[in-house]
Amino acid sequence: MTSERRRAPGEPPVKQASLFDEAGAVVVASPAEDVSAASAHDADGEARAYAVDPAHNVVLEASAGTGKTSVLVSRYVNLLKAGVDPANILAITFTRKAAAEMRERILGELRTAAERSAFDKARWAELRDRLGEIAISTIDAFCLSLLREFPLEADVDPGFDLADDTDVPRLMRSALDRTLRTLVALARTDADVELVLAQLGIARTRQGLAALLSRRLVAVEALDRFVDRGPRELTAAGVCRQAAYALREAIVPAGGSLASFLADGPAGHPRYELFLREVEALNRVEDSPEAALRGTIERVAAHFLTKEGTARKAGAIPPYAAEHYPPGAAARRHRDALFETAPRVEEAMFVFHRDLNVVLARGIRRMFAVARTQYRQALEERSVLDFSDVLERALGLLRRMDEFSQSRFRLESRYQHVLVDEFQDTSRAQWELVSLLIQAWGEGQGVAASPSIFIVGDRKQSIYRFRDAEVAVLQQASRYIDGLRPGSRARRSIARSFRAVPELQHFVNDLFAEVSQPGRRADDFTYEERDKFPVEAAAAAMDEGPALGVAVADSPEACAAAVADEIARLLQETTVRDKSTGVRRQARPGDIGILFRSRSSHREFERELGARGIPTYVYKGLGFFDADEIKDLTALLRFLADPSSSLRAAAFLRSRIVRLSDTALALLSPDLSAALLSDADPPGLDALDPEDRAVLLQVRGHLPVWLERIDRVTPAELLDQILSDAAYPFELGGSRRRQAWENVKKMRGLVRRIQNRGYATVRRIAAHLLSLSAGDESNAVIEALDAVNLMTVHASKGLEFPVVFVVNL
Numbered sequence: 001m002t003s004e005r006r007r008a009p010g011e012p013p014v015k016q017a018s019l020f021d022e023a024g025a026v027v028v029a030s031p032a033e034d035v036s037a038a039s040a041h042d043a044d045g046e047a048r049a050y051a052v053d054p055a056h057n058v059v060l061e062a063s064a065g066t067g068k069t070s071v072l073v074s075r076y077v078n079l080l081k082a083g084v085d086p087a088n089i090l091a092i093t094f095t096r097k098a099a100a101e102m103r104e105r106i107l108g109e110l111r112t113a114a115e116r117s118a119f120d121k122a123r124w125a126e127l128r129d130r131l132g133e134i135a136i137s138t139i140d141a142f143c144l145s146l147l148r149e150f151p152l153e154a155d156v157d158p159g160f161d162l163a164d165d166t167d168v169p170r171l172m173r174s175a176l177d178r179t180l181r182t183l184v185a186l187a188r189t190d191a192d193v194e195l196v197l198a199q200l201g202i203a204r205t206r207q208g209l210a211a212l213l214s215r216r217l218v219a220v221e222a223l224d225r226f227v228d229r230g231p232r233e234l235t236a237a238g239v240c241r242q243a244a245y246a247l248r249e250a251i252v253p254a255g256g257s258l259a260s261f262l263a264d265g266p267a268g269h270p271r272y273e274l275f276l277r278e279v280e281a282l283n284r285v286e287d288s289p290e291a292a293l294r295g296t297i298e299r300v301a302a303h304f305l306t307k308e309g310t311a312r313k314a315g316a317i318p319p320y321a322a323e324h325y326p327p328g329a330a331a332r333r334h335r336d337a338l339f340e341t342a343p344r345v346e347e348a349m350f351v352f353h354r355d356l357n358v359v360l361a362r363g364i365r366r367m368f369a370v371a372r373t374q375y376r377q378a379l380e381e382r383s384v385l386d387f388s389d390v391l392e393r394a395l396g397l398l399r400r401m402d403e404f405s406q407s408r409f410r411l412e413s414r415y416q417h418v419l420v421d422e423f424q425d426t427s428r429a430q431w432e433l434v435s436l437l438i439q440a441w442g443e444g445q446g447v448a449a450s451p452s453i454f455i456v457g458d459r460k461q462s463i464y465r466f467r468d469a470e471v472a473v474l475q476q477a478s479r480y481i482d483g484l485r486p487g488s489r490a491r492r493s494i495a496r497s498f499r500a501v502p503e504l505q506h507f508v509n510d511l512f513a514e515v516s517q518p519g520r521r522a523d524d525f526t527y528e529e530r531d532k533f534p535v536e537a538a539a540a541a542m543d544e545g546p547a548l549g550v551a552v553a554d555s556p557e558a559c560a561a562a563v564a565d566e567i568a569r570l571l572q573e574t575t576v577r578d579k580s581t582g583v584r585r586q587a588r589p590g591d592i593g594i595l596f597r598s599r600s601s602h603r604e605f606e607r608e609l610g611a612r613g614i615p616t617y618v619y620k621g622l623g624f625f626d627a628d629e630i631k632d633l634t635a636l637l638r639f640l641a642d643p644s645s646s647l648r649a650a651a652f653l654r655s656r657i658v659r660l661s662d663t664a665l666a667l668l669s670p671d672l673s674a675a676l677l678s679d680a681d682p683p684g685l686d687a688l689d690p691e692d693r694a695v696l697l698q699v700r701g702h703l704p705v706w707l708e709r710i711d712r713v714t715p716a717e718l719l720d721q722i723l724s725d726a727a728y729p730f731e732l733g734g735s736r737r738r739q740a741w742e743n744v745k746k747m748r749g750l751v752r753r754i755q756n757r758g759y760a761t762v763r764r765i766a767a768h769l770l771s772l773s774a775g776d777e778s779n780a781v782i783e784a785l786d787a788v789n790l791m792t793v794h795a796s797k798g799l800e801f802p803v804v805f806v807v808n809l
Helices: 043-052 068-081 096-116 118-128 139-149 167-186 191-214 216-229 236-250 258-263 270-287 290-302 330-381 387-399 405-414 428-443 472-484 502-515 556-573 603-611 628-641 646-654 662-668 672-677 690-709 715-725 737-756 762-772
Strands: 058-062 089-093 136-138 417-420 452-457 491-494 575-577 584-586 592-596 616-618 788-792 803-806
Touching: 043 058, 043 068, 043 491, 058 068, 058 472, 068 089, 068 096, 068 118, 068 417, 068 452, 089 096, 089 139, 096 118, 096 136, 136 139, 139 387, 139 428, 167 191, 167 330, 191 216, 191 236, 191 330, 216 330, 216 387, 216 428, 236 270, 236 290, 236 330, 258 270, 258 330, 270 290, 290 330, 387 428, 417 428, 428 452, 428 472, 452 472, 556 592, 556 603, 556 803, 603 616, 603 788, 616 737, 628 646, 628 715, 628 737, 628 762, 646 662, 646 672, 662 672, 662 690, 672 690, 690 715, 715 737, 715 762, 737 762
Parallel strands: 058 452, 058 491, 089 136, 089 417, 417 452, 592 788, 592 803, 616 788
Antiparallel strands: 575 584
16 A cells, blocks of 8 residues: 655745736737746746737646646636627636636736726726626536527427436436337347347346446447447357357367367366366357357356466366376376467457457447437436536537528627637547537638637546546647648647645656656557656755655555554644745645545545544545445435335444444344334343343334324425434534534435425435435535545546645555
8 A cells, every 4th residue: 555645835936927017018918928037938938928828729738736727817818908808708617616716816817907007997997897707617507508599409498407416317217217128129129139138137238328328429439430340240140150160170289189188188077077068069059049159158268268368378277176187197188288279269269259249239339229219208308408418419509500600600709719728628529519619710701800719738637538538639629729720830838837846746757757658549648758847947945854755554444544643743743835825834634635546445544534533524526425424314214215124224223323232233133123113022122231222212212203204294304303303413423523414414405305306205215315325426515624635536636735645556
């Protein structure tokens, strides 16, 4: 286990200049002018100057901590300074939080400018009453606004709603129910669909189709691309026959006979007898059903291949031992022959799986088409769109804009300057949307006289492939934007960090240079000379103590304890530079971030920090349904949904709502439901210790009232009553008290929202919460909480902490 920490920077590097000089004029009016005194003549400074000038189209690569947001804000303000109407500027980022922060920075810069210059004061007076038009939008919000404005052109109901996170799972389940009924019937006449259902089964097919629906904007193209690469005449039966013939030839040893090879085998083991029957079945290919032949091929190949599907090369052949072989040298001869033939078997199986996957993909494509139709119908029946649908419909709208000349004119005359932040997180569909907006600029048909586009991103920070982001889109966009103005070169890069200390920059340069993969696929990670932080130019003073550290332990628990000890030491001994004031102060828990690779590994760290009295906050993507208080409420709702279940009764009794001991559960078992609900005293009651007995009698007294009210009040009201009767808030103690109570409030709000969307019964709410528990529901957000932040690497995107631990590497 390894942990790394980044300490707060020492003296800050050379301060960036204000957007405006003392006279109120824009500091950067052309690439030749300075951005700051330190960057007057270097390439980094020239790139910044070029990027903030609205006269240029720009594709800016900006490494972490280089001030890319400042560059974007500068460019936006320069547009306003130049007299551009804010309604003609489209600025897009990828989170609502980032959009709000960027807007505040723009307004702050405008106010600062107005204080320094009479000219800017006049411009500020013009804009002050139109601040609502200074809008920074997310890509989803922008697409939604397009559909709201042009519903008929986009072929959507003008009164459509956006499906929320309670609608989408319900609608998808309904669509998949109908889809699977259709597919089961279709499998009787479609061999490809029948193969998929036979290979995956109903449950896995359902999971796969749900995953494809959630990524349907890329799934269709990916399936088409895969299927089109394969031979169209392939069938499952034909693939199996060809594989059986190839396998039958592959297992014959060179210079030997199949009969001798088999005779030397471990005939003393029953499993080998089954293997011999399977080999014999390879001689009856024409008479074997396709499904049976497919199983035969896999079982014969398993004798020659490892569990990973690679050829056996040496050692024993499990599960056989020496006593299973004939006496003498038979075992050695059998193994030598097997190791000689195994590579040919591996090759035959590779071809078999490759061709069979083409047939499977063809069937999946057909099944996915049915699922898409059913899901689209489910959305249309309720006049709602989900986020993927919003983007898909917006794309369709812009693709067809030539059919609607008046609407196209409105769009082109409105959006004359486009700025896109965090471009490395952009999918191909999102980039196509932007490119369609600016397409007319390159065709010479646009309304604007001097339109411009600015995109900024860092391909090294592209970590959202699972959300369809493609780092290669950045290169594609650069070539496209260059083509808008022939002869220009839009691409620029900045690498000087204003955030990290020199040691950390050196470490990143060395590490990333080692893992760089130049010359491979376009989306592989590369770290070139232009990407390296120019550490020699850093003017930061050294912080006290080392800037990097490593903690090694033998188990997750020991690693968590070591990290917690180090955090406790830092809080006692270390100072950091305050981000807002620049003054050094004692480190606080909120200055520290712990980053995880996955959602499943934070509990040990939360426990160890809590044991040391250090507060923690589990950030989005980690732990809401894993939190103890949410497990308590879930156990309560699931029990109320089915009081006859002893399994659910056990979870309820062990929750902190009741807090019965394990010893008491054992004495009351196995019929725990009856122990709660029967009129007679449950067996084992007298054997309970006094505290367990008192608790059980108390909850038995409350249960009839709670169960009677299930059909009389809403689930949210019932939940509130039970928490009050059980005095549950008193259970939420310790360093997590505030976070735990906020999570309880969030759960109560979630129940209310679900019941308001039509899930009116406790049983349906409990089932829906169970389905949500597999997702990435975040803990309730607590503003200004001074606590150590626990989060995944993905969730940390865009955040800054003076001290960082990267754990469980």
